Amino acid sequence: PHASKWKLWDRTDVATTLSDRSTFSHKGSFGTGLLLAGSDEMPGSALLAGLGAMRTGIGKLVIGTSNFVASIISTRLPEATYWFDGLQKCAKGQLIQGVRAAAIGPGLNAPYLVEEAINCLWERDIPLLLDAGALMERNYTPREKPVVITPHPGEFSRMTGKSIEEIQSNRIQLASEYAINNQMIVVLKGTYTVIAYPDGTGVINTTGNHCLAKGGSGDTLTGMLLALLCTETDIKSAVANGVYLHGACADEIVKRKDARAVSISELTDVLGSVIQKLT
Ligand code: APR
Ligand code: MG
Known part of the structure:
Protein backbone atom coordinates (compact mmCIF):
# COMPACT_ATOMS: atom_id res chain seq x y z
CA PRO A 1 0.00 0.00 0.00
CA HIS A 2 1.19 3.47 -0.82
CA ALA A 3 2.12 5.41 2.33
CA SER A 4 0.35 8.56 1.15
CA LYS A 5 -2.97 6.71 1.15
CA TRP A 6 -2.68 5.81 4.83
CA LYS A 7 -2.87 7.93 7.97
CA LEU A 8 -3.29 7.73 11.74
CA TRP A 9 -6.86 8.54 12.76
CA ASP A 10 -6.75 11.15 15.52
CA ARG A 11 -9.10 13.07 17.79
CA THR A 12 -9.37 15.97 15.35
CA ASP A 13 -10.51 13.55 12.67
CA VAL A 14 -13.22 12.29 15.01
CA ALA A 15 -14.29 15.77 16.08
CA THR A 16 -14.58 16.98 12.48
CA THR A 17 -16.36 13.95 11.02
CA LEU A 18 -18.80 12.81 13.71
CA SER A 19 -22.07 14.36 12.59
CA ASP A 20 -24.23 16.69 14.66
CA ARG A 21 -27.63 15.57 15.92
CA SER A 22 -30.40 17.86 14.77
CA THR A 23 -32.78 19.51 17.24
CA PHE A 24 -35.61 18.30 15.00
CA SER A 25 -34.48 14.69 14.99
CA HIS A 26 -36.62 11.76 16.11
CA LYS A 27 -35.89 8.06 16.40
CA GLY A 28 -36.64 7.59 12.72
CA SER A 29 -33.84 10.04 11.87
CA PHE A 30 -31.26 7.70 13.36
CA GLY A 31 -32.49 4.52 11.81
CA THR A 32 -33.32 0.99 12.87
CA GLY A 33 -30.43 -1.44 13.14
CA LEU A 34 -30.83 -5.20 12.99
CA LEU A 35 -28.44 -7.22 15.13
CA LEU A 36 -28.33 -10.96 14.55
CA ALA A 37 -26.34 -12.13 17.56
CA GLY A 38 -26.30 -14.29 20.66
CA SER A 39 -26.93 -17.95 21.23
CA ASP A 40 -28.00 -19.85 24.31
CA GLU A 41 -24.36 -20.49 25.18
CA MET A 42 -23.24 -16.92 24.42
CA PRO A 43 -26.13 -14.66 25.45
CA GLY A 44 -23.81 -11.88 26.63
CA SER A 45 -22.52 -11.21 23.12
CA ALA A 46 -25.93 -9.87 22.12
CA LEU A 47 -26.12 -7.76 25.28
CA LEU A 48 -22.68 -6.21 24.78
CA ALA A 49 -23.29 -5.48 21.12
CA GLY A 50 -26.73 -4.13 22.01
CA LEU A 51 -25.31 -1.78 24.64
CA GLY A 52 -22.71 -0.63 22.11
CA ALA A 53 -25.41 0.17 19.56
CA MET A 54 -27.86 1.83 21.96
CA ARG A 55 -25.18 4.08 23.43
CA THR A 56 -23.77 5.18 20.09
CA GLY A 57 -26.92 6.92 18.96
CA ILE A 58 -28.94 4.37 17.02
CA GLY A 59 -32.66 5.22 16.70
CA LYS A 60 -34.03 1.74 17.24
CA LEU A 61 -32.40 -1.61 17.75
CA VAL A 62 -33.97 -4.94 16.86
CA ILE A 63 -32.09 -7.98 18.11
CA GLY A 64 -32.72 -11.18 16.24
CA THR A 65 -32.05 -13.89 18.79
CA SER A 66 -33.65 -16.73 20.74
CA ASN A 67 -36.44 -16.24 23.24
CA PHE A 68 -34.04 -17.54 25.89
CA VAL A 69 -31.35 -14.97 25.09
CA ALA A 70 -33.90 -12.18 24.89
CA SER A 71 -35.27 -13.03 28.31
CA ILE A 72 -31.78 -12.89 29.78
CA ILE A 73 -30.68 -9.62 28.25
CA SER A 74 -33.85 -7.56 28.09
CA THR A 75 -33.71 -6.44 31.73
CA ARG A 76 -30.30 -4.93 31.10
CA LEU A 77 -31.24 -3.56 27.69
CA PRO A 78 -34.85 -2.43 27.96
CA GLU A 79 -34.48 -0.14 24.93
CA ALA A 80 -34.12 -2.95 22.39
CA THR A 81 -36.89 -4.95 20.76
CA TYR A 82 -36.63 -8.57 19.66
CA TRP A 83 -37.20 -10.61 16.55
CA PHE A 84 -37.43 -14.12 17.94
CA ASP A 85 -35.23 -16.63 16.12
CA GLY A 86 -34.27 -13.90 13.65
CA LEU A 87 -31.30 -15.91 12.43
CA GLN A 88 -33.49 -18.87 11.45
CA LYS A 89 -36.09 -16.56 9.88
CA CYS A 90 -33.49 -14.58 7.98
CA ALA A 91 -31.92 -17.83 6.76
CA LYS A 92 -35.34 -18.65 5.23
CA GLY A 93 -35.37 -15.32 3.42
CA GLN A 94 -37.54 -13.30 5.80
CA LEU A 95 -36.61 -9.83 6.95
CA ILE A 96 -38.29 -7.20 9.08
CA GLN A 97 -39.32 -3.90 7.48
CA GLY A 98 -37.47 -0.62 7.71
CA VAL A 99 -33.97 -1.78 8.61
CA ARG A 100 -31.26 0.77 7.77
CA ALA A 101 -28.20 -1.41 8.53
CA ALA A 102 -27.54 -4.92 9.83
CA ALA A 103 -24.80 -6.68 11.77
CA ILE A 104 -24.45 -10.43 12.08
CA GLY A 105 -22.09 -12.70 13.98
CA PRO A 106 -21.40 -12.03 17.68
CA GLY A 107 -22.06 -15.17 19.68
CA LEU A 108 -23.28 -17.18 16.69
CA ASN A 109 -22.04 -20.72 16.23
CA ALA A 110 -24.41 -22.10 13.61
CA PRO A 111 -22.38 -21.84 10.39
CA TYR A 112 -25.03 -23.20 8.04
CA LEU A 113 -27.76 -20.87 9.26
CA VAL A 114 -25.37 -17.94 9.29
CA GLU A 115 -24.39 -18.63 5.69
CA GLU A 116 -28.04 -18.65 4.59
CA ALA A 117 -28.80 -15.52 6.60
CA ILE A 118 -25.86 -13.68 5.01
CA ASN A 119 -27.17 -14.70 1.57
CA CYS A 120 -30.51 -13.13 2.47
CA LEU A 121 -28.98 -9.93 3.87
CA TRP A 122 -26.63 -9.65 0.90
CA GLU A 123 -29.59 -9.02 -1.42
CA ARG A 124 -30.90 -6.12 0.69
CA ASP A 125 -29.97 -2.56 -0.11
CA ILE A 126 -28.42 -1.77 3.31
CA PRO A 127 -24.91 -1.57 4.80
CA LEU A 128 -23.82 -4.86 6.35
CA LEU A 129 -21.37 -5.71 9.09
CA LEU A 130 -19.97 -9.23 9.47
CA ASP A 131 -18.23 -10.26 12.69
CA ALA A 132 -17.17 -13.34 14.66
CA GLY A 133 -19.36 -16.32 13.63
CA ALA A 134 -20.14 -14.61 10.31
CA LEU A 135 -16.48 -14.48 9.28
CA MET A 136 -15.66 -17.46 7.06
CA GLU A 137 -13.76 -18.06 3.88
CA ARG A 138 -16.23 -17.39 1.08
CA ASN A 139 -16.60 -15.82 -2.35
CA TYR A 140 -18.41 -12.52 -2.30
CA THR A 141 -20.46 -11.21 -5.19
CA PRO A 142 -20.32 -7.44 -5.69
CA ARG A 143 -23.02 -5.36 -4.01
CA GLU A 144 -23.86 -1.67 -3.97
CA LYS A 145 -24.04 -0.84 -0.24
CA PRO A 146 -20.97 -1.00 2.03
CA VAL A 147 -19.80 -4.18 3.72
CA VAL A 148 -17.68 -3.99 6.87
CA ILE A 149 -15.84 -6.99 8.30
CA LYS A 162 -2.83 -17.33 5.89
CA SER A 163 -1.12 -17.98 9.21
CA GLU A 177 -5.37 -6.34 -0.39
CA TYR A 178 -8.46 -8.03 1.01
CA ALA A 179 -10.37 -4.76 1.09
CA ILE A 180 -9.52 -3.95 -2.52
CA ASN A 181 -10.08 -7.48 -3.86
CA ASN A 182 -13.41 -7.97 -2.09
CA GLN A 183 -14.56 -4.33 -2.13
CA MET A 184 -15.23 -4.15 1.61
CA ILE A 185 -14.01 -2.24 4.62
CA VAL A 186 -11.67 -4.48 6.60
CA VAL A 187 -11.25 -3.73 10.30
CA LEU A 188 -8.29 -5.92 11.28
CA LYS A 189 -8.45 -5.77 15.06
CA GLY A 190 -5.75 -5.90 17.72
CA THR A 191 -3.27 -3.34 19.08
CA TYR A 192 -3.25 -0.59 16.42
CA THR A 193 -6.36 -1.77 14.62
CA VAL A 194 -5.98 -1.38 10.86
CA ILE A 195 -8.95 -0.10 8.83
CA ALA A 196 -8.54 -0.75 5.13
CA TYR A 197 -10.93 0.72 2.56
CA PRO A 198 -11.88 -0.72 -0.82
CA ASP A 199 -10.33 2.26 -2.62
CA GLY A 200 -6.83 1.40 -1.33
CA THR A 201 -6.76 4.04 1.38
CA GLY A 202 -6.76 3.26 5.08
CA VAL A 203 -6.31 4.46 8.62
CA ILE A 204 -4.61 3.14 11.73
CA ASN A 205 -6.16 3.51 15.14
CA THR A 206 -4.04 4.41 18.15
CA THR A 207 -6.60 4.23 20.96
CA GLY A 208 -7.27 1.22 23.18
CA ASN A 209 -5.22 -0.88 25.55
CA HIS A 210 -4.97 -4.33 27.08
CA CYS A 211 -8.08 -3.89 29.21
CA LEU A 212 -9.77 -4.82 25.90
CA ALA A 213 -7.97 -8.16 25.89
CA LYS A 214 -11.05 -9.86 27.34
CA GLY A 215 -14.02 -11.71 25.88
CA GLY A 216 -16.75 -9.39 24.70
CA SER A 217 -14.78 -6.32 23.70
CA GLY A 218 -15.17 -7.09 20.00
CA ASP A 219 -18.91 -7.63 20.43
CA THR A 220 -19.19 -4.14 21.92
CA LEU A 221 -17.36 -2.69 18.91
CA THR A 222 -19.74 -4.45 16.54
CA GLY A 223 -22.73 -2.77 18.19
CA MET A 224 -21.07 0.63 18.12
CA LEU A 225 -20.29 0.24 14.43
CA LEU A 226 -23.87 -0.84 13.70
CA ALA A 227 -25.10 2.39 15.26
CA LEU A 228 -22.68 4.46 13.20
CA LEU A 229 -23.72 2.67 10.00
CA CYS A 230 -27.30 3.70 10.82
CA THR A 231 -26.57 7.31 11.75
CA GLU A 232 -23.67 8.50 9.59
CA THR A 233 -23.59 9.11 5.86
CA ASP A 234 -19.82 8.96 5.35
CA ILE A 235 -19.17 5.30 6.05
CA LYS A 236 -15.38 5.52 5.86
CA GLU A 252 -10.59 6.49 29.85
CA ILE A 253 -11.37 3.57 32.14
CA VAL A 254 -7.74 2.64 32.87
CA LYS A 255 -7.11 6.15 34.16
CA ARG A 256 -9.22 5.14 37.14
CA LYS A 257 -8.60 1.45 37.69
CA ASP A 258 -6.21 -1.32 36.83
CA ALA A 259 -6.92 -2.98 33.49
CA ARG A 260 -7.29 -6.38 35.14
CA ALA A 261 -10.36 -5.22 37.04
CA VAL A 262 -12.22 -3.77 34.07
CA SER A 263 -15.39 -5.55 32.96
CA ILE A 264 -16.19 -5.13 29.30
CA SER A 265 -19.75 -4.09 30.04
CA GLU A 266 -18.28 -0.91 31.63
CA LEU A 267 -16.84 0.25 28.30
CA THR A 268 -19.95 1.93 27.04
CA ASP A 269 -20.65 3.43 30.50
CA VAL A 270 -17.95 6.03 29.77
CA LEU A 271 -18.75 6.51 26.08
CA GLY A 272 -20.94 9.53 26.70
CA SER A 273 -18.24 11.48 28.50
CA VAL A 274 -15.58 10.36 26.02
CA ILE A 275 -17.63 11.77 23.13
CA GLN A 276 -18.38 14.96 25.05
CA LYS A 277 -14.69 15.61 25.62
CA LEU A 278 -13.89 15.04 21.96
CA THR A 279 -16.54 17.15 20.30
N1 APR B 1 -4.74 -3.17 22.79
C1 APR B 1 -5.69 -2.54 22.11
N2 APR B 1 -6.86 -3.13 21.71
C2 APR B 1 -7.04 -4.40 22.02
C3 APR B 1 -6.08 -5.15 22.75
C4 APR B 1 -4.88 -4.47 23.14
N3 APR B 1 -3.92 -5.09 23.82
N4 APR B 1 -6.56 -6.41 22.92
C5 APR B 1 -7.77 -6.44 22.33
N5 APR B 1 -8.07 -5.25 21.78
C6 APR B 1 -9.30 -4.89 21.04
C7 APR B 1 -9.28 -5.36 19.59
O1 APR B 1 -8.69 -4.40 18.76
C8 APR B 1 -10.76 -5.53 19.32
O2 APR B 1 -11.41 -4.32 19.07
O3 APR B 1 -10.40 -5.57 21.63
C9 APR B 1 -11.27 -6.10 20.64
C10 APR B 1 -11.27 -7.64 20.69
O4 APR B 1 -12.18 -8.15 19.77
P1 APR B 1 -12.41 -9.74 19.61
O5 APR B 1 -11.09 -10.40 19.48
O6 APR B 1 -13.41 -9.93 18.56
O7 APR B 1 -13.00 -10.16 21.05
P2 APR B 1 -14.37 -10.77 21.55
O8 APR B 1 -15.37 -9.73 21.76
O9 APR B 1 -14.03 -11.56 22.76
O10 APR B 1 -14.90 -11.76 20.54
C11 APR B 1 -15.97 -12.57 21.02
O11 APR B 1 -16.14 -13.54 18.86
O12 APR B 1 -14.27 -12.95 17.69
C12 APR B 1 -14.95 -14.03 18.28
O13 APR B 1 -13.46 -15.77 18.86
C13 APR B 1 -14.09 -14.60 19.35
O14 APR B 1 -15.72 -16.06 20.31
C14 APR B 1 -15.08 -14.83 20.46
C15 APR B 1 -16.14 -13.76 20.25
MG1 MG C 1 -15.03 -11.09 18.40
Whole structure:
Protein backbone atom coordinates (compact mmCIF):
# COMPACT_ATOMS: atom_id res chain seq x y z
CA PRO A 1 0.00 0.00 0.00
CA HIS A 2 1.19 3.47 -0.82
CA ALA A 3 2.12 5.41 2.33
CA SER A 4 0.35 8.56 1.15
CA LYS A 5 -2.97 6.71 1.15
CA TRP A 6 -2.68 5.81 4.83
CA LYS A 7 -2.87 7.93 7.97
CA LEU A 8 -3.29 7.73 11.74
CA TRP A 9 -6.86 8.54 12.76
CA ASP A 10 -6.75 11.15 15.52
CA ARG A 11 -9.10 13.07 17.79
CA THR A 12 -9.37 15.97 15.35
CA ASP A 13 -10.51 13.55 12.67
CA VAL A 14 -13.22 12.29 15.01
CA ALA A 15 -14.29 15.77 16.08
CA THR A 16 -14.58 16.98 12.48
CA THR A 17 -16.36 13.95 11.02
CA LEU A 18 -18.80 12.81 13.71
CA SER A 19 -22.07 14.36 12.59
CA ASP A 20 -24.23 16.69 14.66
CA ARG A 21 -27.63 15.57 15.92
CA SER A 22 -30.40 17.86 14.77
CA THR A 23 -32.78 19.51 17.24
CA PHE A 24 -35.61 18.30 15.00
CA SER A 25 -34.48 14.69 14.99
CA HIS A 26 -36.62 11.76 16.11
CA LYS A 27 -35.89 8.06 16.40
CA GLY A 28 -36.64 7.59 12.72
CA SER A 29 -33.84 10.04 11.87
CA PHE A 30 -31.26 7.70 13.36
CA GLY A 31 -32.49 4.52 11.81
CA THR A 32 -33.32 0.99 12.87
CA GLY A 33 -30.43 -1.44 13.14
CA LEU A 34 -30.83 -5.20 12.99
CA LEU A 35 -28.44 -7.22 15.13
CA LEU A 36 -28.33 -10.96 14.55
CA ALA A 37 -26.34 -12.13 17.56
CA GLY A 38 -26.30 -14.29 20.66
CA SER A 39 -26.93 -17.95 21.23
CA ASP A 40 -28.00 -19.85 24.31
CA GLU A 41 -24.36 -20.49 25.18
CA MET A 42 -23.24 -16.92 24.42
CA PRO A 43 -26.13 -14.66 25.45
CA GLY A 44 -23.81 -11.88 26.63
CA SER A 45 -22.52 -11.21 23.12
CA ALA A 46 -25.93 -9.87 22.12
CA LEU A 47 -26.12 -7.76 25.28
CA LEU A 48 -22.68 -6.21 24.78
CA ALA A 49 -23.29 -5.48 21.12
CA GLY A 50 -26.73 -4.13 22.01
CA LEU A 51 -25.31 -1.78 24.64
CA GLY A 52 -22.71 -0.63 22.11
CA ALA A 53 -25.41 0.17 19.56
CA MET A 54 -27.86 1.83 21.96
CA ARG A 55 -25.18 4.08 23.43
CA THR A 56 -23.77 5.18 20.09
CA GLY A 57 -26.92 6.92 18.96
CA ILE A 58 -28.94 4.37 17.02
CA GLY A 59 -32.66 5.22 16.70
CA LYS A 60 -34.03 1.74 17.24
CA LEU A 61 -32.40 -1.61 17.75
CA VAL A 62 -33.97 -4.94 16.86
CA ILE A 63 -32.09 -7.98 18.11
CA GLY A 64 -32.72 -11.18 16.24
CA THR A 65 -32.05 -13.89 18.79
CA SER A 66 -33.65 -16.73 20.74
CA ASN A 67 -36.44 -16.24 23.24
CA PHE A 68 -34.04 -17.54 25.89
CA VAL A 69 -31.35 -14.97 25.09
CA ALA A 70 -33.90 -12.18 24.89
CA SER A 71 -35.27 -13.03 28.31
CA ILE A 72 -31.78 -12.89 29.78
CA ILE A 73 -30.68 -9.62 28.25
CA SER A 74 -33.85 -7.56 28.09
CA THR A 75 -33.71 -6.44 31.73
CA ARG A 76 -30.30 -4.93 31.10
CA LEU A 77 -31.24 -3.56 27.69
CA PRO A 78 -34.85 -2.43 27.96
CA GLU A 79 -34.48 -0.14 24.93
CA ALA A 80 -34.12 -2.95 22.39
CA THR A 81 -36.89 -4.95 20.76
CA TYR A 82 -36.63 -8.57 19.66
CA TRP A 83 -37.20 -10.61 16.55
CA PHE A 84 -37.43 -14.12 17.94
CA ASP A 85 -35.23 -16.63 16.12
CA GLY A 86 -34.27 -13.90 13.65
CA LEU A 87 -31.30 -15.91 12.43
CA GLN A 88 -33.49 -18.87 11.45
CA LYS A 89 -36.09 -16.56 9.88
CA CYS A 90 -33.49 -14.58 7.98
CA ALA A 91 -31.92 -17.83 6.76
CA LYS A 92 -35.34 -18.65 5.23
CA GLY A 93 -35.37 -15.32 3.42
CA GLN A 94 -37.54 -13.30 5.80
CA LEU A 95 -36.61 -9.83 6.95
CA ILE A 96 -38.29 -7.20 9.08
CA GLN A 97 -39.32 -3.90 7.48
CA GLY A 98 -37.47 -0.62 7.71
CA VAL A 99 -33.97 -1.78 8.61
CA ARG A 100 -31.26 0.77 7.77
CA ALA A 101 -28.20 -1.41 8.53
CA ALA A 102 -27.54 -4.92 9.83
CA ALA A 103 -24.80 -6.68 11.77
CA ILE A 104 -24.45 -10.43 12.08
CA GLY A 105 -22.09 -12.70 13.98
CA PRO A 106 -21.40 -12.03 17.68
CA GLY A 107 -22.06 -15.17 19.68
CA LEU A 108 -23.28 -17.18 16.69
CA ASN A 109 -22.04 -20.72 16.23
CA ALA A 110 -24.41 -22.10 13.61
CA PRO A 111 -22.38 -21.84 10.39
CA TYR A 112 -25.03 -23.20 8.04
CA LEU A 113 -27.76 -20.87 9.26
CA VAL A 114 -25.37 -17.94 9.29
CA GLU A 115 -24.39 -18.63 5.69
CA GLU A 116 -28.04 -18.65 4.59
CA ALA A 117 -28.80 -15.52 6.60
CA ILE A 118 -25.86 -13.68 5.01
CA ASN A 119 -27.17 -14.70 1.57
CA CYS A 120 -30.51 -13.13 2.47
CA LEU A 121 -28.98 -9.93 3.87
CA TRP A 122 -26.63 -9.65 0.90
CA GLU A 123 -29.59 -9.02 -1.42
CA ARG A 124 -30.90 -6.12 0.69
CA ASP A 125 -29.97 -2.56 -0.11
CA ILE A 126 -28.42 -1.77 3.31
CA PRO A 127 -24.91 -1.57 4.80
CA LEU A 128 -23.82 -4.86 6.35
CA LEU A 129 -21.37 -5.71 9.09
CA LEU A 130 -19.97 -9.23 9.47
CA ASP A 131 -18.23 -10.26 12.69
CA ALA A 132 -17.17 -13.34 14.66
CA GLY A 133 -19.36 -16.32 13.63
CA ALA A 134 -20.14 -14.61 10.31
CA LEU A 135 -16.48 -14.48 9.28
CA MET A 136 -15.66 -17.46 7.06
CA GLU A 137 -13.76 -18.06 3.88
CA ARG A 138 -16.23 -17.39 1.08
CA ASN A 139 -16.60 -15.82 -2.35
CA TYR A 140 -18.41 -12.52 -2.30
CA THR A 141 -20.46 -11.21 -5.19
CA PRO A 142 -20.32 -7.44 -5.69
CA ARG A 143 -23.02 -5.36 -4.01
CA GLU A 144 -23.86 -1.67 -3.97
CA LYS A 145 -24.04 -0.84 -0.24
CA PRO A 146 -20.97 -1.00 2.03
CA VAL A 147 -19.80 -4.18 3.72
CA VAL A 148 -17.68 -3.99 6.87
CA ILE A 149 -15.84 -6.99 8.30
CA THR A 150 -14.25 -6.95 11.76
CA PRO A 151 -11.88 -9.93 12.10
CA HIS A 152 -9.31 -10.42 14.83
CA PRO A 153 -6.12 -12.01 13.45
CA GLY A 154 -7.41 -15.55 14.13
CA GLU A 155 -10.59 -14.88 12.17
CA PHE A 156 -8.65 -13.23 9.36
CA SER A 157 -6.49 -16.35 9.25
CA ARG A 158 -9.63 -18.53 8.96
CA MET A 159 -10.93 -16.28 6.16
CA THR A 160 -7.74 -16.09 4.13
CA GLY A 161 -5.90 -19.35 4.87
CA LYS A 162 -2.83 -17.33 5.89
CA SER A 163 -1.12 -17.98 9.21
CA ILE A 164 -1.60 -15.61 12.13
CA GLU A 165 2.16 -14.93 12.10
CA GLU A 166 2.06 -13.88 8.46
CA ILE A 167 -0.98 -11.69 9.09
CA GLN A 168 0.54 -9.99 12.11
CA SER A 169 3.75 -9.14 10.28
CA ASN A 170 1.89 -7.66 7.25
CA ARG A 171 -1.25 -6.24 8.80
CA ILE A 172 -1.63 -3.19 6.58
CA GLN A 173 -0.73 -4.91 3.35
CA LEU A 174 -2.97 -7.95 3.84
CA ALA A 175 -5.95 -5.97 5.12
CA SER A 176 -5.63 -3.57 2.21
CA GLU A 177 -5.37 -6.34 -0.39
CA TYR A 178 -8.46 -8.03 1.01
CA ALA A 179 -10.37 -4.76 1.09
CA ILE A 180 -9.52 -3.95 -2.52
CA ASN A 181 -10.08 -7.48 -3.86
CA ASN A 182 -13.41 -7.97 -2.09
CA GLN A 183 -14.56 -4.33 -2.13
CA MET A 184 -15.23 -4.15 1.61
CA ILE A 185 -14.01 -2.24 4.62
CA VAL A 186 -11.67 -4.48 6.60
CA VAL A 187 -11.25 -3.73 10.30
CA LEU A 188 -8.29 -5.92 11.28
CA LYS A 189 -8.45 -5.77 15.06
CA GLY A 190 -5.75 -5.90 17.72
CA THR A 191 -3.27 -3.34 19.08
CA TYR A 192 -3.25 -0.59 16.42
CA THR A 193 -6.36 -1.77 14.62
CA VAL A 194 -5.98 -1.38 10.86
CA ILE A 195 -8.95 -0.10 8.83
CA ALA A 196 -8.54 -0.75 5.13
CA TYR A 197 -10.93 0.72 2.56
CA PRO A 198 -11.88 -0.72 -0.82
CA ASP A 199 -10.33 2.26 -2.62
CA GLY A 200 -6.83 1.40 -1.33
CA THR A 201 -6.76 4.04 1.38
CA GLY A 202 -6.76 3.26 5.08
CA VAL A 203 -6.31 4.46 8.62
CA ILE A 204 -4.61 3.14 11.73
CA ASN A 205 -6.16 3.51 15.14
CA THR A 206 -4.04 4.41 18.15
CA THR A 207 -6.60 4.23 20.96
CA GLY A 208 -7.27 1.22 23.18
CA ASN A 209 -5.22 -0.88 25.55
CA HIS A 210 -4.97 -4.33 27.08
CA CYS A 211 -8.08 -3.89 29.21
CA LEU A 212 -9.77 -4.82 25.90
CA ALA A 213 -7.97 -8.16 25.89
CA LYS A 214 -11.05 -9.86 27.34
CA GLY A 215 -14.02 -11.71 25.88
CA GLY A 216 -16.75 -9.39 24.70
CA SER A 217 -14.78 -6.32 23.70
CA GLY A 218 -15.17 -7.09 20.00
CA ASP A 219 -18.91 -7.63 20.43
CA THR A 220 -19.19 -4.14 21.92
CA LEU A 221 -17.36 -2.69 18.91
CA THR A 222 -19.74 -4.45 16.54
CA GLY A 223 -22.73 -2.77 18.19
CA MET A 224 -21.07 0.63 18.12
CA LEU A 225 -20.29 0.24 14.43
CA LEU A 226 -23.87 -0.84 13.70
CA ALA A 227 -25.10 2.39 15.26
CA LEU A 228 -22.68 4.46 13.20
CA LEU A 229 -23.72 2.67 10.00
CA CYS A 230 -27.30 3.70 10.82
CA THR A 231 -26.57 7.31 11.75
CA GLU A 232 -23.67 8.50 9.59
CA THR A 233 -23.59 9.11 5.86
CA ASP A 234 -19.82 8.96 5.35
CA ILE A 235 -19.17 5.30 6.05
CA LYS A 236 -15.38 5.52 5.86
CA SER A 237 -15.10 7.98 8.73
CA ALA A 238 -17.97 6.28 10.58
CA VAL A 239 -16.02 3.04 10.86
CA ALA A 240 -12.79 4.80 11.89
CA ASN A 241 -14.70 6.79 14.50
CA GLY A 242 -16.27 3.65 15.96
CA VAL A 243 -12.89 2.00 16.38
CA TYR A 244 -11.41 5.19 17.82
CA LEU A 245 -14.22 5.69 20.35
CA HIS A 246 -14.19 2.04 21.44
CA GLY A 247 -10.47 2.32 22.24
CA ALA A 248 -10.89 5.76 23.79
CA CYS A 249 -13.41 4.30 26.27
CA ALA A 250 -10.83 1.73 27.30
CA ASP A 251 -8.21 4.47 27.71
CA GLU A 252 -10.59 6.49 29.85
CA ILE A 253 -11.37 3.57 32.14
CA VAL A 254 -7.74 2.64 32.87
CA LYS A 255 -7.11 6.15 34.16
CA ARG A 256 -9.22 5.14 37.14
CA LYS A 257 -8.60 1.45 37.69
CA ASP A 258 -6.21 -1.32 36.83
CA ALA A 259 -6.92 -2.98 33.49
CA ARG A 260 -7.29 -6.38 35.14
CA ALA A 261 -10.36 -5.22 37.04
CA VAL A 262 -12.22 -3.77 34.07
CA SER A 263 -15.39 -5.55 32.96
CA ILE A 264 -16.19 -5.13 29.30
CA SER A 265 -19.75 -4.09 30.04
CA GLU A 266 -18.28 -0.91 31.63
CA LEU A 267 -16.84 0.25 28.30
CA THR A 268 -19.95 1.93 27.04
CA ASP A 269 -20.65 3.43 30.50
CA VAL A 270 -17.95 6.03 29.77
CA LEU A 271 -18.75 6.51 26.08
CA GLY A 272 -20.94 9.53 26.70
CA SER A 273 -18.24 11.48 28.50
CA VAL A 274 -15.58 10.36 26.02
CA ILE A 275 -17.63 11.77 23.13
CA GLN A 276 -18.38 14.96 25.05
CA LYS A 277 -14.69 15.61 25.62
CA LEU A 278 -13.89 15.04 21.96
CA THR A 279 -16.54 17.15 20.30
N1 APR B 1 -4.74 -3.17 22.79
C1 APR B 1 -5.69 -2.54 22.11
N2 APR B 1 -6.86 -3.13 21.71
C2 APR B 1 -7.04 -4.40 22.02
C3 APR B 1 -6.08 -5.15 22.75
C4 APR B 1 -4.88 -4.47 23.14
N3 APR B 1 -3.92 -5.09 23.82
N4 APR B 1 -6.56 -6.41 22.92
C5 APR B 1 -7.77 -6.44 22.33
N5 APR B 1 -8.07 -5.25 21.78
C6 APR B 1 -9.30 -4.89 21.04
C7 APR B 1 -9.28 -5.36 19.59
O1 APR B 1 -8.69 -4.40 18.76
C8 APR B 1 -10.76 -5.53 19.32
O2 APR B 1 -11.41 -4.32 19.07
O3 APR B 1 -10.40 -5.57 21.63
C9 APR B 1 -11.27 -6.10 20.64
C10 APR B 1 -11.27 -7.64 20.69
O4 APR B 1 -12.18 -8.15 19.77
P1 APR B 1 -12.41 -9.74 19.61
O5 APR B 1 -11.09 -10.40 19.48
O6 APR B 1 -13.41 -9.93 18.56
O7 APR B 1 -13.00 -10.16 21.05
P2 APR B 1 -14.37 -10.77 21.55
O8 APR B 1 -15.37 -9.73 21.76
O9 APR B 1 -14.03 -11.56 22.76
O10 APR B 1 -14.90 -11.76 20.54
C11 APR B 1 -15.97 -12.57 21.02
O11 APR B 1 -16.14 -13.54 18.86
O12 APR B 1 -14.27 -12.95 17.69
C12 APR B 1 -14.95 -14.03 18.28
O13 APR B 1 -13.46 -15.77 18.86
C13 APR B 1 -14.09 -14.60 19.35
O14 APR B 1 -15.72 -16.06 20.31
C14 APR B 1 -15.08 -14.83 20.46
C15 APR B 1 -16.14 -13.76 20.25
MG1 MG C 1 -15.03 -11.09 18.40
